[in-house]
Amino acid sequence: MRSAGLRVIAGKEFNDHLRSRKFHLIFGIFLVIAAVGLISGAVEYQKQIDDYNSMQQAAQDDGFMEKSYYSWKPTILSAFTEMSMLMTTIGVILGIAMGFDLITKEKESRSLKILLSHPIYRDEVINGKALGGVAAIALAMGIMLVLSLAVILLFGIVPDFEEIVRMLLFGVLSFLLVFSFFAIALFMSTVAKDSGSAIIYTLIVMIVLSSLLPVFTYGSVYTAVFGQPPEPPESDMMYFSGQGTTVVSRAVEIVDGEGMPEPVVDEAWQEYEEKSRAYWERRQAVGEAVSLLSPTNNYQRLAYAVTNPGMARMMLSSSSYSVVEMEDEIPQEGFSALFSLLGEMATNIAALIITPALFFGLAWVRFMREDVR
Template identity: 45%
Template sequence: MTGNRLFTIAQKEFFDHIRSRKFLLIFGILLVVAIVGMIGGISEYNKTLDQYNKGQSTISSDIGGEMTEKPSILGVFSSVATYLVFVGGVLGIAMGFDLVSKEKESKSLKILLSHPVYRDEVINGKALGGIVALGCALGVVLFIALATLLVYGIIPDGNELVLIAVFGGVSFLLIFSYFAIALFMSTTMDESGSSLIYTIIIFIVLSVLVPTLANDTVMENVIGSQPELPQELLDQMQISPNSTGSSTATVVVSSPVNTGNSDAWKKYTDRMQVYSEKRQMIHDTLALFSPTMNYEAITSSITYRTSNTEMIGRSTNSVTSFSTTKTASAGVEDILGKIIANIIALLLFPAVFFGLAYMRFMRMDVR
């Protein structure tokens, strides 16, 4: 009997969502930006694939100019992930900010609770209806994305399908996180307008302000500037003029990076390692307070499947730069092992805020 009441409430909420104009409007925008993102990503993937194929048929004489790994189609989803961060968050907020507050304003909540129905059935039913609607919306988006790949003749393999499924799962968790926050504010505020305002403020803080704290400027003020390459290493890089003319185009003759026996280089890389670890620690700490940062970390690992890198030093006009020239595609197990902490952190947001919404609703004084 309890299950029937819960299912009835969830069913009502689900159909209310999919029939509402705000849901259809935001869902339509989400579909459009997803399709545009997919088409742009596919175009970039085809260009990169052409470069890779040309690189395989010719031997490049330029150090670092050879692409050694075939591009993954997961990179196509990077543009979709960028749009989902904002549009998906807005969709979750729009579906949750007035879920309870509008019934408090219309006094219909008091009438509902006067019937033989438990409060936990009401809040759980409302949440379940919203979750199913969100899942259906995201499912359609992913279906359209896969269909777009097939239209362009791109067929994912088994490992790529697994990672696409993971991408869809974490995208749902991101949207559900902001839905849960909106639901909590809806149970806390008596008016839908106030609920929306406070939810948007939280959204801006979590998706804009907290990630801003992890940018280069803030990091430099907290842990200092990145270690600079010592002059000793710059001096070791021999530069010879181009003999074909009077211009001074430069080429690299030798590099301490390639010799592998430079104590100065080892000290420099050790300092860079310490600096990178400090930055990563601060970034991971901030990510605990931002579902957007966790989502971006996960999707970045999925869409850019690179792990091991080899750094080649290059000198041009006495300025040393480094480019990643060799990449090793990470396997599914490696990627999942790398992002599992972010997935757990992303799971905590909807769990915590739905728990708060549940407790608030159970103790709510309805008059």
Template identity: 30%
Template sequence: MAPGVAGVRERSIGWRVIAAKEVADHLLSTRFAVLLLLVALAAVGSVYAASGGIREIAERAQEAPSLFLQVFTAAPERVPSFLTLVGFLAPLLGVAFGFDAVNGERAQRTLPRLVAQPIRRDDVINGKFVGGLAVIVAVLTALTLIVAGLGIVRLGITPTADEAGRLLAWLVLTAVYVGFWLAFATLWSVVLRRAATSALVSISVWLVLTLFTGFLVGLVADAVAPVPDSPTVEEVLRNARVQQWLGRLSPAVLYEEATVVLLNPQIRTVGIVLPRQVDQAIPSPLPLDQSLLVVWPQIVGLAALCVVCFAAAYVLFMRQEIRA
């Protein structure tokens, strides 16, 4: 075999070897088992709690729009919906699989041995990211199929082609969203030497962007576009627009907006809607392609954030000195 062909072959399989190693390590780890059990119990519990209310809706209106999707979006009393739980807990999978991707190998003194193998140095970080993302996508896919199966068995409702397409689009969107958190945690595992520190930073940022975005955005919006005691409509709208644009700096907000539109065809926009616009709107569900057009900026934004974080981790890792 020619030397050039051999080099290309080694480069094409190097990251696959690392990815396969990462998949095996994750699947056999206690961390994976605990997180999988937590997410699965929360998801299945929310579906069981919501199934009673969905059955009542189905009995009252056999032609209720997108009834099958309500298995994922319905929120009974005191129990969040499956959609809310996944949006809150799924980033933990990305953080858990990425916070020690590089510094964990460095702490165990196995990183020099990895880069000493007949593979390219970038295959290490590429394989680690692909392996972690593959496990996360497999978990999300299995969880979605289990929830869909429970909905079919308990409610006797089968999804239409449009509903199945929406679920597939949502699954891809969720994989991109969790991929961002995996890339973000991997970035800190490259920058910081201690795995505990990178985990703390990643979880802290996740909590701020998930739980406190609304509070922080409200404070900034009130300072930039204050609303007086007797406000005009324009002043209220200006404050609301500032809150909306600032909120979209958070990947959690982008994911939430895209998810709501994809899994609820009745929603036609993610912007600010005035009462007169609601009265003039035609009450008909959007087809899947139109829903994708509505949230295309959010999808592109999440993908861009994921690419930027991984590119930063890649560049920093390639420039680091690795000593035996």
């Protein structure tokens, strides 16, 4: 049967990954750092619980604190927020190391021609190599989650059902991130002539997607492309800004006498505010569109939503030119808060899924057209 060749190749690649020294080294470093991070997170969690209890006692006489960020109940998931930073470095390197030489090593050893001379289809080769790598990545993420749960239980912290679900979602997101760069490395392995070139190409793509693209939306780079923000008009009027925290939107004439002067509309300032708001909204829209191309950016935002929904909600509100009023009910816990956040980040979810699918599709097409001599 045709699927027999696929199973053989996938099984061989899976075993090769598990026996690979580079896999052992990088994954070992990853587990050690993850364990240290979780231990530190568990200790910090115990401290946060004590602080939370103290603030709850103080909040009984202060209605403002009852809905403030500092009164949100601590959770062990905050340790996974720190671990997400680890995934964007060591995890990404793990995915690259597993995929950059899958095809080039066959070219360099001239075994690809011998392999394709057997009664086996080309798509079975590329699909089998990808499945073997995906299985190894899934095993690595599974070991990470089991180790994380063991460390948490060791400190006497028993997660509830919601926290377990969030941990599983964190594992799925981490898998998609590592798989994204594995797929990029696999594509470069089909394009490059040797493993050295493949890893250089992959690192260049990683730097562009993870570092250079976000920089495009900030500072002088954006300004050079889209121009300077609107300049405020000159005026001899004084402007009231409440307690110094609200945006100036009105101008008033300076008049002598007692009492507050009556505000009058300054058309020049109205026009400035409209242009300024349009400029910054356009800048934000461009920034969000560009950031969707970065798997690490999508992963970090989604990981924040899973592990720290309260802070993620505040970040979303601040990035959309809206103010989170303290009298508004802010989702703090429960699946409703989780689903609400993930719904607002649907584009990030789609981008994190499309990226590995796109690069694997490119690798598949390139390998199917490979001229093997």
